[in-house]
Amino acid sequence: SDYGDKLANASDKQSEYKQYYPVRADGNVDEWDALTRQQQELYRKAQQEEKDQTSTLKKQYYNVLDRQRYEKLQEKLAGDQLKQRELMEMKEREKQLEKIAEMEKEQKAKYLEYMNQNYKTNLDYKREKQKEEKEAELEEERERLKRIQRDLKEEQKRNEEK
Numbered sequence: 001s002d003y004g005d006k007l008a009n010a011s012d013k014q015s016e017y018k019q020y021y022p023v024r025a026d027g028n029v030d031e032w033d034a035l036t037r038q039q040q041e042l043y044r045k046a047q048q049e050e051k052d053q054t055s056t057l058k059k060q061y062y063n064v065l066d067r068q069r070y071e072k073l074q075e076k077l078a079g080d081q082l083k084q085r086e087l088m089e090m091k092e093r094e095k096q097l098e099k100i101a102e103m104e105k106e107q108k109a110k111y112l113e114y115m116n117q118n119y120k121t122n123l124d125y126k127r128e129k130q131k132e133e134k135e136a137e138l139e140e141e142r143e144r145l146k147r148i149q150r151d152l153k154e155e156q157k158r159n160e161e162k
Contacts, residue, residue, distance in 0.1 A: 043115055
């Protein structure tokens with residue numbers, strides 16, 4: 001059956017990734033904690049990737065920059081015109097670094113906003129689910145009380161007939 005396969009598949013995933021599926025004291029898997037841990041792990045990995053990418057870009061940039069500086073020093077011996085050009089290039093490099101820094105800042109802000117939205121959405125979903133469960137429990141209790149009242153009335157009628 002499809003449901004049995006899905007249940008077995010879910011169980012396999014839970015045993016395969018135990019660190020993401022903590023078990024509560026009652027023996028059930030705490031899916032909310034699992035979701036939260038997974039989101040934290042994703043966030044940590046994204047931060048690490050961003051840090052690694054930034055580091056790689058900086059290394060590449062500084063390698064290029066070092067090579068350019070060496071070439072500029074060689075050319076500088078040829079005349080004073082190079083001084084003006086070097087100054088302009090340095091200003092351009094500074095602008096590029098500022099742009100890179102600004103892009104990194106914006107990217108981080110967007111990612112944090114995304115994580116915040118995602119967390120709020122998950123929290124709202126859990127609260128709504130809990131509310132629905134409480135309402136269902138109350139409805140069951142009302143039905144049970146109605147059955148008890150009906151049974152009591154029937155018992156009273158039988159006793160009156162005797």
